[in-house]
Amino acid sequence: MSIRERMSGNEAVAYAIRQVNPDVMAAFPITPSTEIPQMVSTFIANGDIDTEFIPVESEHSSMSATMGACAAGARAITATSSCGLAFMWEVLYVAASDRLPVVMAVVNRALTGPININCDHSDSMGARDSGWLQIYAETNQEAYDNYIQSFRIAEHPDVKLPMMVCQDGFITSHAVMNIELIEDEKVKSFVGSYEPENYLLNPEMPMAIGPYANSPFYMETKMNQRIAMKNAKKVILDVAKEFEKISGRSYGLFEEYHMEDAEYVIVIMGSAAGTTKDAVDELRAKGVKAGMIKVRVFRPFPGEELAAALKDAKAIAIMDRAESFSGMGGPLGSELKAALMDAGCKATVVNNFYGIGGRDYTVEDAEAIYNDLMEFEAGTKPFKQFRYIGLRK
Amino acid sequence: MAYNFREVMSKPERLAPGHRMCAGCGGTIAARMVLRALKPGDKAVIGNATGCMEVSTFMYPYTAWEDSYMHNAFENAGATLSGIETAYHALKKKGKLDETYKFITFGGDGGTYDIGFQSLSGAMERNHDLVYVCYDNGAYMNTGIQRSSATPMFADTTTTPVGKVSNGKMQNRKDLAQIIADHDVPYVAQTTLLTTMKDLYEKAEKAIYTPGAAFLNVMAPCPRGWRYDASDIMEICKLAVETCYWPLFEVVDGQWILTYEPKKKLPIEDFLRTQGRFKHLFKPENEGLLEQYQAEVDRRWEDLLFRCSK
Amino acid sequence: MSKATDVTKINEKSPYYDITPGNQIYGGGGARKFTxxxxxxxxxxxxxxxxxxxxxxxxxxxxxxxxxxxxxxxxxxxxxxxxxxxxxxxxxxxxxxxxxxx
The missing domain is CATH 3.30.70.20 (Alpha-Beta Plaits)
Known part of the structure; x- marks a missing residue:
């Protein structure tokens, strides 16, 4: 029997960490992810788990120590947000290139400039090209479920890549919601123990990692990472199927909400999907064929699958919670539009920025976006491709 | 136990040839000797900050290290080894590992004194059971002899070039061994390459087998950066010690111990004259600079004697 | 059981699938093979x-x-x-x- 509880997203991830009992965690506090290492430290202090905690002096060191521990043969984790993730930027690439399956809980927060502790996706989106798997949660339930699945995905022999398990800062990480937890023993047997074939502390066979590998080898190394990233799609779906057996909850690369005959679609990530679903319900009640897609897996990017799911849409609004300052679209917008173009999509497509730095995104905002899609498509309102939602004018 | 040179040199070689360090490199001489201090039955994981040693000893697919080895980046050798050492304890605790492992990381002065200083400080403060070995050649040699905080005063480097109105680096070198000793770690020592390497070996052995964090600062001359004939390295190291430019000492549980006191302290010119990077100091008009240099060496030496209660 | 990497089989002509994952090398001292x-x-x-x-x-x-x-x-x-x-x-x-x- 699953356990019904009420807890925040941070509590849910910490609860999952307790169940997984990883070998090593290295972390440095940063709002809003600080609670995760705090709670883990308390579990350790009370003897609930025997994880070794390294209280490092920075996030650069938390990632470096996590990588060292993972290469040494340990299941190693960390957690961070915002500038902490940015400070790790250099070594994120090394972790992916070294093929170290470390798992990092990312509690999304705006990057500084100016300093802002609230949610947007600029931190993890900034790291989207680092070679890490990225998975995003709408709710604390999904943060918990994704976290438990992440080890099986990252450590899979066909993948062996590091993974960011993202949830929205404060909105998900601190808001207390109902949650269904899985029993400890079920989680333990689902996740299993980490038994790498090769590792630094293998007494039978020394290992060297992190070479100087110049142009004759670098491109081939990147190709191998690309293949692993593509392999991850199937692994993510396979792991989700198995997870459904112990949880009753099913997951894909993305979630479709009223997409069966949808003509007007919002594509979004993270907690704002919930708000958007409310708008879809209201519009559906009025007879509008509104639908929504919530992208769960951003790396690898399910471009072909998304394009297939959107093939009958008349108008699409892609929602980015991070600027990329191209003067054009955001990360999700740019990549999804490229995939739609490849699929020969003829729909009207806009790319909106919303929730930047924690700006509210309401059901009314979502409804207005659907209304605009209908008007753009009908030609009754001048088309505007890029917009900031909720910007004061 | 008395130092048995013949026995030490008969131990298996843990740094294989075939690496691409320059002919005459002091860094690999130091690394070979540090590794020799490991008990043959003990296993080790070697860390390495980015630098000459790293790009030369693990050029894909060839590793010169007989032991497990990890390079991560330039500034994080301390943190990376912290993680490896912690994983060792975790796996031991879980009964997944029986063997004894030791943890040694190498970094040049760039990766240690400067860009990796925070990571080193953190690893020392947390007192991981590891040894951080700085092979100090007093400049960023891998990128082409730029000054570091370990570069000695008046050295000619590519970012402190001697010119019409410049006499090289204007600042004194940072005393990193002292700074690490102030972290109150169990063992800190300073040494260099001397005849039978007894001093280096014994300090490495203490550093490796003292529980907790240890730091070794090894002066390791660079023929290219210092501009001397590669074959002169041992003479230069000896002069560094006899002039008290590079004193030999250890700090054991906070106690400062002078491990060598020259019978007759030689003038600093004897050390400086061996290297092209100090050539300008021997122009007649720069006599004052030499005096200034001597005064600084004397001041630091007196300070060290005081710390060592001499 | 892990096997030592045969470094003589990895060179500048090797296709990507012969490059070791994560550029990891198993077995120590392979540099001896480089003169x-x-x-x-x-x-x-x-x-x-x-x-x-x-x-x-x-x-x-x-x-x-x-x-x-x-x-x-x-x-x-x-x-x-x-x-x-x-x-x-x-x-x-x-x-x-x-x-x-x-």
Whole structure:
């Protein structure tokens, strides 16, 4: 029997960490992810788990120590947000290139400039090209479920890549919601123990990692990472199927909400999907064929699958919670539009920025976006491709 | 136990040839000797900050290290080894590992004194059971002899070039061994390459087998950066010690111990004259600079004697 | 059971699928298979009549190219010696001389 509880997203991830009992965690506090290492430290202090905690002096060191521990043969984790993730930027690439399956809980927060502790996706989106798997949660339930699945995905022999398990800062990480937890023993047997074939502390066979590998080898190394990233799609779906057996909850690369005959679609990530679903319900009640897609897996990017799911849409609004300052679209917008173009999509497509730095995104905002899609498509309102939602004018 | 040179040199070689360090490199001489201090039955994981040693000893697919080895980046050798050492304890605790492992990381002065200083400080403060070995050649040699905080005063480097109105680096070198000793770690020592390497070996052995964090600062001359004939390295190291430019000492549980006191302290010119990077100091008009240099060496030496209660 | 990487099979012509995942290499000391002897411009030569087996040359070699066996040094590893000349300079018995060329 699953356990019904009420807890925040941070509590849910910490609860999952307790169940997984990883070998090593290295972390440095940063709002809003600080609670995760705090709670883990308390579990350790009370003897609930025997994880070794390294209280490092920075996030650069938390990632470096996590990588060292993972290469040494340990299941190693960390957690961070915002500038902490940015400070790790250099070594994120090394972790992916070294093929170290470390798992990092990312509690999304705006990057500084100016300093802002609230949610947007600029931190993890900034790291989207680092070679890490990225998975995003709408709710604390999904943060918990994704976290438990992440080890099986990252450590899979066909993948062996590091993974960011993202949830929205404060909105998900601190808001207390109902949650269904899985029993400890079920989680333990689902996740299993980490038994790498090769590792630094293998007494039978020394290992060297992190070479100087110049142009004759670098491109081939990147190709191998690309293949692993593509392999991850199937692994993510396979792991989700198995997870459904112990949880009753099913997951894909993305979630479709009223997409069966949808003509007007919002594509979004993270907690704002919930708000958007409310708008879809209201519009559906009025007879509008509104639908929504919530992208769960951003790396690898399910471009072909998304394009297939959107093939009958008349108008699409892609929602980015991070600027990329191209003067054009955001990360999700740019990549999804490229995939739609490849699929020969003829729909009207806009790319909106919303929730930047924690700006509210309401059901009314979502409804207005659907209304605009209908008007753009009908030609009754001048088309505007890029917009900031909720910007004061 | 008395130092048995013949026995030490008969131990298996843990740094294989075939690496691409320059002919005459002091860094690999130091690394070979540090590794020799490991008990043959003990296993080790070697860390390495980015630098000459790293790009030369693990050029894909060839590793010169007989032991497990990890390079991560330039500034994080301390943190990376912290993680490896912690994983060792975790796996031991879980009964997944029986063997004894030791943890040694190498970094040049760039990766240690400067860009990796925070990571080193953190690893020392947390007192991981590891040894951080700085092979100090007093400049960023891998990128082409730029000054570091370990570069000695008046050295000619590519970012402190001697010119019409410049006499090289204007600042004194940072005393990193002292700074690490102030972290109150169990063992800190300073040494260099001397005849039978007894001093280096014994300090490495203490550093490796003292529980907790240890730091070794090894002066390791660079023929290219210092501009001397590669074959002169041992003479230069000896002069560094006899002039008290590079004193030999250890700090054991906070106690400062002078491990060598020259019978007759030689003038600093004897050390400086061996290297092209100090050539300008021997122009007649720069006599004052030499005096200034001597005064600084004397001041630091007196300070060290005081710390060592001499 | 993990297997040592055969580094002789990885070279600048290897296709991507032969490049080890994460550029990880299993087994130590593979660099021995890479020769650096051709870097030399001068070559150390031992006069075995003068050599007293004091071993003072052995720790000073940056290239681990003076093998010691049963407490005695053997001839140079000319596949790897780069000819820096440190050994010749430290020999108290002038038993090592540097000859021009490889």
């Amino acid at each position: 650096t002897g051709e870097w030399r411009t001068e070559t150390p030569v031992v006069d075995w009549d003068k050599c007293t087996q004091c071993l003072l040359c052995t720790p000073c070699c940056p290239d681990s190219s003076i093998p010691v066996k049963d407490g005695k040094r053997e001839d140079f590893d000319y596949d790897h010696c780069k000819g820096c000349g440190i050994c010749a300079k430290v020999c108290p018995f002038k038993a090592i001389t540097m000859k021009e060329g490889i």
